[in-house]
Amino acid sequence: MINIYDLKSKIDFDNLPKHIAIIMDGNGRWAEKRSLPRNFGHQEGMERVIEIVESASQIGIKYLTLYAFSTENWKRPITEIEGLMKILVLYIRRELDRLHKNNIKLNILGDINKLPEAPRKEVIRAIEKTEHNIKMVLNIALNYGGRDEIIYGIKKYLKDVEVGKITYDDLNADNFSNYLYTKGQPDPDLVIRPSGELRLSNFLLYQIAYSEFYFSNILWPDFKENYLYEAIIDYQNRNRRFGGI
Numbered sequence: 535m536i537n538i539y540d541l542k543s544k545i546d547f548d549n550l551p552k553h554i555a556i557i558m559d560g561n562g563r564w565a566e567k568r569s570l571p572r573n574f575g576h577q578e579g580m581e582r583v584i585e586i587v588e589s590a591s592q593i594g595i596k597y598l599t600l601y602a603f604s605t606e607n608w609k610r611p612i613t614e615i616e617g618l619m620k621i622l623v624l625y626i627r628r629e630l631d632r633l634h635k636n637n638i639k640l641n642i643l644g645d646i647n648k649l650p651e652a653p654r655k656e657v658i659r660a661i662e663k664t665e666h667n668i669k670m671v672l673n674i675a676l677n678y679g680g681r682d683e684i685i686y687g688i689k690k691y692l693k694d695v696e697v698g699k700i701t702y703d704d705l706n707a708d709n710f711s712n713y714l715y716t717k718g719q720p721d722p723d724l725v726i727r728p729s730g731e732l733r734l735s736n737f738l739l740y741q742i743a744y745s746e747f748y749f750s751n752i753l754w755p756d757f758k759e760n761y762l763y764e765a766i767i768d769y770q771n772r773n774r775r776f777g778g779i
C-alpha cells in the first residue's frame with residue numbers, strides 16, 4: 535500500500551476542492567459484519583469524523599459538509615436514533631474545544647428545532663462558540679433533507695416577497711442559493727459516498743448541480759484519511775466543463 539506521505543505529495547494544493555461533501559454511510563453494515571449492535575458502527579464512525587475533519591482542515595479544505603442524519607432517518611428504531619443523538623452530544627463535548635482552537639466554524643444544515651433538547655442545546659452552544667472562526671466551515675447535515683431544504687428556501691423567499699425585500703421577478707438560480715442552509719457558501723466541488731451505495735439519498739439536491747461524484751466501497755468506519763486523499767486526487771484528474779467545451 536502506498537504510504538500516506540507519498541499519497542499526500544500527489545495532491546495538487548493549487549487545485550483543491552473548496553467544498554467537499556460526504557455522505558457518511560455504512561456504519562450499520564460495519565457493525566453487523568462484526569456481529570456488533572449497529573450503534574457500535576456509529577461510534578466508530580464518530581472517530582472517522584474526528585480524523586477527517588482534522589485532515590481536511592489541515593490540508594486547506596475551506597468547506598466540509600458531513601451528512602449525519604437525514605429527514606428519513608427518523609424511520610429507524612428508536613434505540614438507534616437515541617444512540618445517534620448520544621453520539622452527537624458526545625462528539626461536541628469531546629471535540630468543541632479542539633474545533634475552536636483549530637479555528638473551525640461549526641454550522642448545521644437542517645432543522646434543529648426537531649432535535650431532542652440535549653443535542654439541540656449542544657449544537658447551539660457549538661455554533662455560538664465557533665461563530666467567528668474562519669479556517670474551515672464544518673457543516674453537519676442533521677435532520678437534513680434536500681427536498682425539505684428547497685421547500686424551506688421557497689417559504690423564506692415568499693416571506694421576503696411579502697415584506698418587500700425582493701420582488702417576484704428578482705429570484706434567479708444564483709440568488710435562490712441564499713435561501714438555503716448553505717447560504718453564502720460555494721457549492722460542493724466533490725461529493726463522496728462510501729459504502730458502495732450509488733445514490734444521493736436526498737443530499738444537497740440544489741447545490742450538487744455541477745459537483746463531481748466519488749463513490750467508494752469502503753464503509754465509513756473504515757474511511758481513514760488516505761481515502762480522503764485518494765478521492766481528492768481522483769477529483770483533480772477530472773475535466774470539469776460546467777456545460778462548456
Ligand code: IPE
Binds near residue numbers: 607618
Ligand atoms: C450511517 O450509516 C449513516 C447514518 C444514517 C447515521 P448507516 O447507519 O446508514 O449504515 P448502513 O448503511 O446501514 O450500513
Ligand code: IPE
Binds near residue numbers: 557560601733735
Ligand atoms: C444517507 O444514508 C443519510 C446519511 C448518511 C446520514 P442512509 O443510509 O440513510 O441512506 P439510504 O437509506 O441507504 O438511501
Ligand code: MG
Binds near residue numbers: 559560561
Ligand atoms: Mg446507510
